[in-house]
Amino acid sequence: MENGHSHGHGHGDSRRPTLLIILVSSTAVLLFITINLCLISVPFQIKNLAISSRTGVVDLTKTTARALSPAIDGATMASDTGFRVRRQEKKKMGGDGGAGRVEGELAMARAAIRRSVTSARNASSSGLLSVPGEDVPFYAAVYRNPAAFLRSYEEMEKRLKVYVYEEGEPPLVHDGPCKNIYTTEGRFISEMEYSGMRTRNPTRAHAFFLAFSVTNMVHFLYRPANSDRTKIWRFVTDYVSSVASKHPFWNRSAGADHFMLSCHDWGPSASMANRKLYENSIRALCNANTSEGFNPRKDVSVPEINLYDGTIPAELQQPAAPGLFARPYLAFFAGGRHGAIRQELLRLWKGRDPEMPVFEYLPGGRGGKDYSNYLLQSRFCLCPSGYEVASPRVVEALYAECVPVIVSESYFLPFSDVLRWEEFSVAVLVEELPRLKDILEAVPPSKLMRMREGVKAVRRHFVFNSPAKRFDVFHMILHSVWLRRLNVKIL
Known part of the structure; x- marks a missing residue:
């Protein structure tokens, strides 16, 4: 991409946040991948990805690839500290803010996906798969686990609700470029505004979208003469502080069920403006560079799509x-x-x-x-x-x-x-x-x-469609967010 590529450090919280979440290693992301699988600089394959019958988690010791150790074990899940934090939050909020119902729905989705893996075991690992509602069959060989993917996608369609914070005004928020090299950023923001998966009731939401556009921030706030990105960082800091002060949901999860999306080179840098956004939140980025802090456990790699006039040539x-x-x-x-x-x-x-x-x-x-x-x-x-x-x-x-x-x-x-x-x-x-x-x-x-x-x-x-269609790039991005959200449990 054409813009600069230096990175700064944000001016986020001076104190390290107390995470009110646990990462559930038994959930969907680890059903499909181990962390380094598609790093181009370290090419290798996973031959056997097994589900442990004792815990229901992926047994990484039975794979041929290197992977991060499971994020959590059974003892951590039963931690008194976590549940004590939950009770404190409920007392402050006068309830759990809908978290109990939402977590129950996510637990059912996790169980359904695990069942699909253990029952199907990729019986159709080659050949074509007929998918209800789709005219064109799916070519099973291109999917890591076709049964798990299709069941996860079905669960997403049935359950996922995203709350889009209404704070902010265009062009910095709720707007973005829908042409040229930053197409993905603007089109996703636009589609999310009208998606059937959007909810106006935040207590029903499984995920929360911070609908700011880093590309538009660079265009309207950045001044190349002095290479100063302070205004961009300040805007991100103020925006996150605003939604955190007006709504209880950011503080409830320390930002872990929130996500942003950026296709600008400076998207990762902008996220550093708030430590919780950088460390905890789901960052959907075109610049998915693991050597610069991209974390495949929680972040989403987004395809960079260059549509010169907004359509495929x-x-x-x-x-x-x-x-x-x-x-x-x-x-x-x-x-x-x-x-x-x-x-x-x-x-x-x-x-x-x-x-x-x-x-x-x-x-x-x-x-x-x-x-x-x-x-x-x-x-x-x-x-x-x-x-x-x-x-x-x-x-x-x-x-x-x-x-x-x-x-x-x-x-x-x-x-x-x-x-x-x-x-x-x-x-x-x-x-x-x-x-x-x-x-x-x-x-x-x-x-x-x-x-x-x-x-x-x-x-x-x-492919982007207008309106969005099943399994297109908009819904695949959401599915990647959905998988990361399944890996988070709010106590």
């Missing part, structure tokens, strides 16, 4: 994209020297091989339709990180039914909690770039065809 909406073996190019990239990874890619491959057109800029300054045509004529589409880890080229490749080649470090890929990215993309380490052509040519045709089928299958999860 017409060339990429055609009913049937060309077959992979009818495409003349092995791989394609066009883009500026933004960041070290792109610079290395261009140094090694720019203009070097006619089978792999790699441009800094398209010949003659052409873009638009010509760019889309290159995507459609390539079997692999190169998606190197720029200044930050995310790249809109990943989604562009999916739209063109071109297999994405992810070249990044410390990037937690979007929807990795449910999607098997290894089934429809190729991960290349930066140090492997000199061998890039050999790596891509070594992919067997049969595997390439399976990847193409995977690309076609997941495309629906990366």
